[in-house]
Amino acid sequence: MSIAYLAPPESEAELMRRAQQIAGKTFAEVASERQIKAPANLQRNKGWVGNLIELALGAQAGSKAEQDFAPLGIELKTIPINAQGQPLETTFVCVAPLTGNIGVTWQYSHVRQKLAKVLWIPVEGERHIPLAERRIGAPLLWQPSEEEDQQLQADWEELMEMIALGRVEAITARQGEYLQIRPKAANNRALTEAIGPSGERILTLPRGFYLKKRFTAPLLAQHFG
Structure with a gap:
């Protein structure tokens, strides 16, 4: 059985229509539509949920540095939530560049590009719900307000200054009001x-x-x- 791929959406309206069509469905239902099998759990399939939503909406970027729906200027972010609608974990934005940062500004940064316009898809994330039975929430298309953009910029500049000054090892997850930097590696050997x-x-x-x-x-x- 081969995966049923969708062509990329040609407009923002089409993307939102697809996102609304999967809202309320379980992971198993959406996986069946795309002809893939839901794993029993996420222990060895950490990115499976995000990949499922990408497939269901026709995202093409994959692991590329560009936005998930680059022609539309929209990034896709799935966000696991609890029964009260609160996020269960932090949200990965992009890899932090540790070299070659001379002259890079917030306006042209990868972080700002990724957060310029985001389609948030909340998903049930509580572990007591079997993976296949977890449901997809209603979509939210969001752009940062001026105030949010300014705070994100302040965090980014503080963290990037530490990287540029050779203090990357001193950065902790506590720094930054909205944005933080954390290690992101499969294991301790991936340097x-x-x-x-x-x-x-x-x-x-x-x-x-x-x-x-x-x-x-x-x-x-x-x-x-």
Whole structure:
């Protein structure tokens, strides 16, 4: 049985129509429509839910650096929530560049590109619900307000300055109001180059930008409350 792929949506309206069509369905129902089998759990299939939603909506970017729906300028983010509609985890935005950052500004950053317009798809994430029976929530198409953009910029600039000054190892998940940097690697052997305290090249774990729950929780509450 081969996967049933969808052509990319040609308009924002078509994308939203597809997102509304899967709202309320279980993972098993949507997987069946795309002719794929739902795994028993996510222990060895961490990105399965995101991949399922991408398939259901016709996203084409995959692991590329561009937005999931690049012609529409829209990024797709699935967000696991509890029964109260609160996010259960932080949201990965993109990989944090640890070298070659001279002259990069917030306006042209990868983070800002990814967050310029986001289609949020909340999904049931509580572990007591069997994976196949978890449901997909109503979609939310969102753009940052001026205030949100300014705070995201302040966080990004603070974190990127630490990277540029060779202080990547000093960055903790507590830093940043909305945006944080955390290690993102399959294991401790997956090292990448970064700048050290004296400007030398060092090896460290890859890092990723994540949106904190204190950012996504009010966003969901405001739109779905």
